[in-house]
Amino acid sequence: MTDLPYLTPLTADQQQAAGLPTQWPLAIADRVRFAELDPLNHVNNVAYLIWFESARVAYFKHINLTTYENAATEPRIVIRRGEMDWLQEMRADEDYVIVSKTIACRTTSFTMHQEIWSAGTKRAEFKCVIVLLHPDGTGRLAIPDPIRAYFHDVEGVERDQENRFT
Structure with a gap:
C-alpha cells in the first residue's frame, strides 16, 4: 500500500487498492510512526483516538461543516459520546487507512462511524455522537441544511434518524 498518498483523501480506486471492502465518503492513508508505539512495541491505545480525531477534522472540512479558521462564527463541534473497539x-511502519462517514442525523447532532484498516483487515473502529453548539457555547446549534442534505444525498442517511450505535 506504500504507493498511496498519505494524509490526502483517497479515490475509490485507491480505497480498493488499500483493501477496503467498500468505498467510504472519506478515506485517508498514513503510516504508524515510532512515537506512537508503547513499551510492548505495538501502537499505544491513545494513538488510535488521535488518528480518529485527525480524520474527523479532515471529514468536517471535507463536508464544509467548518474550516477551523474562525471560532467566532463557526460551530463548536463536540463529542457527546464515543465508543471504541480495538480489534x-x-x-x-504499518500503512493504514482511516475511513469516516455519518450514519445517523438529528436536528443538532449526528452519529459518525470510523474504522482503521491495514493490510485488508479492520484493526479498530470508533462510533461517536457529535453535537453542534453555537460558537459562543451558549446552546445547541441546528445542523446547517447543506450539511443535512450532504448526509442524506451523498452518505444515504435518513433524515431525523436516531443517533444510536448499532
Missing part, C-alpha cells in the same frame, strides 16, 4: 494490534 487487532498494529506495529511500527
